[in-house]
Amino acid sequence: MEQEVLVQVEGLSKKFCKSLKKSLWYGVQDLVGSVMGKQPTATLRKDEFWALRDINFELRRGECLGLIGHNGAGKSTLLKILNGLINPDHGKVTLRGRVGALIDLGAGFNPILSGRENIYNNGAVLGFTKAEIDSKVEEIIDFAELREFIDMPVQNYSSGMKVRLGFAVAAQMEPDILIIDEVLAVGDIGFVLKCYALIDKLLPNTALIFVSHSMSMVSRICSNICLVNQGKTEFYGKNVAKGIDLYYSKFINSNSFEVFSSNEIELKGVRLLNSENGIVAWGGDIVIELNLIISNSEISPSITITVFDKEQRPVASLKKFTVDRQIKDLTQGFLLSITHKNNQLSKGIYTLSLTVNDGVTKSPLYRINNILSFQVTHEIDVYQPFYLDAHYELK
Amino acid sequence: MSLETRIYQKGERLKLVSLLGTSLRDMYKGRFLAKQLAVRDIKSKYRKSVLGIFWDLIAPLSTALVWIFLRSSGTVALDETGVPYPLFAFTGTLLWAILVESINMPLRSTQGAKGLMSKINFPKEALILSGFYKLLFNSSFKILLLIFFFIFYKVSPNISALWFPLSILGLILAGVTFGLFITPFGMLYNDVSRAITMSLRFIMYVTPVVYAIPQEGIMKTIMEYNPLTPLILVNRHLMLGLDIPYLSYFFIIVGLLLPLFGIALVLYRISIPIIVERN
Numbered sequence: 066m067e068q069e070v071l072v073q074v075e076g077l078s079k080k081f082c083k084s085l086k087k088s089l090w091y092g093v094q095d096l097v098g099s100v101m102g103k104q105p106t107a108t109l110r111k112d113e114f115w116a117l118r119d120i121n122f123e124l125r126r127g128e129c130l131g132l133i134g135h136n137g138a139g140k141s142t143l144l145k146i147l148n149g150l151i152n153p154d155h156g157k158v159t160l161r162g163r164v165g166a167l168i169d170l171g172a173g174f175n176p177i178l179s180g181r182e183n184i185y186n187n188g189a190v191l192g193f194t195k196a197e198i199d200s201k202v203e204e205i206i207d208f209a210e211l212r213e214f215i216d217m218p219v220q221n222y223s224s225g226m227k228v229r230l231g232f233a234v235a236a237q238m239e240p241d242i243l244i245i246d247e248v249l250a251v252g253d254i255g256f257v258l259k260c261y262a263l264i265d266k267l268l269p270n271t272a273l274i275f276v277s278h279s280m281s282m283v284s285r286i287c288s289n290i291c292l293v294n295q296g297k298t299e300f301y302g303k304n305v306a307k308g309i310d311l312y313y314s315k316f317i318n319s320n321s322f323e324v325f326s327s328n329e330i331e332l333k334g335v336r337l338l339n340s341e342n343g344i345v346a347w348g349g350d351i352v353i354e355l356n357l358i359i360s361n362s363e364i365s366p367s368i369t370i371t372v373f374d375k376e377q378r379p380v381a382s383l384k385k386f387t388v389d390r391q392i393k394d395l396t397q398g399f400l401l402s403i404t405h406k407n408n409q410l411s412k413g414i415y416t417l418s419l420t421v422n423d424g425v426t427k428s429p430l431y432r433i434n435n436i437l438s439f440q441v442t443h444e445i446d447v448y449q450p451f452y453l454d455a456h457y458e459l460k
Numbered sequence: 461m462s463l464e465t466r467i468y469q470k471g472e473r474l475k476l477v478s479l480l481g482t483s484l485r486d487m488y489k490g491r492f493l494a495k496q497l498a499v500r501d502i503k504s505k506y507r508k509s510v511l512g513i514f515w516d517l518i519a520p521l522s523t524a525l526v527w528i529f530l531r532s533s534g535t536v537a538l539d540e541t542g543v544p545y546p547l548f549a550f551t552g553t554l555l556w557a558i559l560v561e562s563i564n565m566p567l568r569s570t571q572g573a574k575g576l577m578s579k580i581n582f583p584k585e586a587l588i589l590s591g592f593y594k595l596l597f598n599s600s601f602k603i604l605l606l607i608f609f610f611i612f613y614k615v616s617p618n619i620s621a622l623w624f625p626l627s628i629l630g631l632i633l634a635g636v637t638f639g640l641f642i643t644p645f646g647m648l649y650n651d652v653s654r655a656i657t658m659s660l661r662f663i664m665y666v667t668p669v670v671y672a673i674p675q676e677g678i679m680k681t682i683m684e685y686n687p688l689t690p691l692i693l694v695n696r697h698l699m700l701g702l703d704i705p706y707l708s709y710f711f712i713i714v715g716l717l718l719p720l721f722g723i724a725l726v727l728y729r730i731s732i733p734i735i736v737e738r739n
Contacts, residue, residue, distance in 0.1 A: 088738050089649060091738075092648045092734050092735070092737070093645065095734050096644055096648075096730070096731050099730050099734070100727065145578075146468060148580075149468055149581045149733075150577070150578060150579075150580075150581055150733065150736050151733045151737040152468055152469075152734075152737075153468060153469065153470055155470065156469070157467065157468070157469045158467065158468040158469070159465065159466075159467050160465070160466045160467075160468075161464070162463040162464065163463075163464065164466070164581070166579075166580060168579050168580070169579035172579055172580045173497070173500070175500050175501075177504050177507055177508060178500060178503060178504055182500070182503070185496055186496055186497070186500050189492055189496035189497070190493060190580055190582055191580070191582075192493075194492055241463060
């Protein structure tokens with residue numbers, strides 16, 4: 066049986082104004098307008114733009130929606146509307162159940178009051194009653210691991226301690242709908258693991274909306290994905306990996322750039338052979354052809370190719386090769402073909418960088434990033450960089 | 461179990477009564493938050509201060525002292541007030557200070573929670589209730605000081621002083637209602653709070669705060685129309701055990717205040733999302 070729909074967003078639009086003075090004046094107009102019960106106009110006033118335009122989605126209990134998009138795409142505006150902080154200009158948002166938001170940890174903290182007093186402040190802001198906090202205060206202190214410092218003013222806490230205390234209070238919420246905005250990005254690894262544990266505990270009974278720039282978190286948690294670009298939905302669906310690929314494709318930078326050069330080496334060109342449009346099937350061969358000039362005839366260059374994934378993490382490097390200058394005159398330029406057979410990179414986009422070292426002294430001579438990018442295709446989506454072939458045998 | 465459903469949508473018809481209902485319900489729901497915020501602000505205010513409450517009393521006291529000096533030195537000639545003049549001046553300035561604080565309270569409370577409002581959804585009416593608690597706390601010290609003056613000047617209040625808690629609530633309600641009406645605009649434009657501070661300074665002199673209503677002249681007419689006159693006078697005369705003047709005017713004002721306060725609360729509620737969006 067399908068779970069009930071908890072969040073429903075239909076045709077949601079929101080205008081913002083670029084000019085502060087005009088924004089304030091429009092504020093007065095809106096104020097008077099809403100008192101008079103006037104319908105909002107569909108057109109933009111001067112200096113206004115659509116911060117969100119016709120956003121639609123729905124989310125059931127147990128599902129998690131990842132909201133992704135570059136900075137300023139409208140994600141936070143959408144969260145504010147979902148949280149009821151600001152009103153949409155058009156469209157409708159329906160929320161069923163208690164809404165909890167992990168947007169700002171430690172809201173309501175006063176720096177000169179003690180940690181214990183601030184548990185009550187923060188708890189009250191989050192909507193707990195006094196009795197609820199009374200019964201949970203010890204649990205909160207233990208969860209935050211701050212028993213020793215709980216009666217110290219919060220202004221003497223480190224930022225990590227403040228976040229831990231705020232999170233410990235927020236973790237007591239039992240929402241039907243949970244909205245999370247980037248808070249997981251601030252803590253150390255222990256904190257992040259705790260957050261994951263909490264989310265895993267809540268998720269079966271919650272509709273979760275999660276905003277993050279960390280695609281590893283999104284792919285780990287989310288069941289649905291919404292890619293927002295300039296206020297519009299660019300992709301929405303259950304295919305999380307496709308949404309993430311689209312997100313990354315916005316950042317693909319086709320310009321290679323030299324990181325280090327001794328001016329003795331020049332890369333004249335690079336080609337991916339054996340491929341159409343830079344696409345290689347999983348299990349196929351990757352064949353690269355480099356066109357290099359090495360002006361110093363004393364050098365025997367040692368070539369290293371490193372493979373980076375879409376998050377710019379180095380995931381592999383190809384076996385080194387040293388070109389023997391005795392065999393070929395390298396100063397006139399030469400073509401070097403490199404073949405990697407039967408590649409097992411997982412589906413996705415990869416880029417290559419080239420490093421040239423002196424074959425004898427090993428000292429670096431040249432490094433250039435992003436010389437080539439290619440896409441590996443496969444029907445199976447995995448987040449890990451390799452999808453290794455394996456043979457199974459039942460005995 | 462049916463789930464609480466919230467719908468956010470623009471352009472619905474405004475229903476004053478149902479909005480007022482939700483507003484009052486939210487104020488009730490937010491009563492613990494209101495108390496907690498008030499306790500937080502009061503604690504943090506005094507924990508970093510040695511003289512504490514003294515700073516709240518010094519302004520009205522010094523105004524009164526200036527006028528006591530002006531009168532006793534013969535610089536200004538004032539009509540007879542019926543009670544020792546220092547007592548008259550102190551009651552006037554302290555009541556005026558309570559009124560001014562009431563007017564500023566909604567805007568100040570909302571201003572102070574600006575950061576909170578843009579991050580967390582909580583019942584905003586709790587801010588007003590919390591401001592009201594703080595107002596009661598601060599006013600209680602002003603009233604204690606007045607009681608001290610009564611003992612000092614050997615004024616014994618009569619039975620009508622029992623009405624004073626109600627009449628002072630009327631004064632506070634008047635200030636808060638006016639403050640609520642200007643808060644949405646004050647949150648958008650800083651000019652509003654400056655204009656209020658500025659004009660109150662002048663309005664004090666057309667209200668019987670440091671002197672009684674003159675027997676005749678233009679000032680008498682202005683003061684008699686000024687709606688603040690009965691608010692101040694009824695409170696002062698109840699405390700001092702004098703005959704109560706302008707009692708019917710006072711009742712008209714308080715009678716009007718209750719519906720006006722409801723309308724102000726609704727306006728405040730409607731304006732919050734607009735304020736959050738523009739700040």
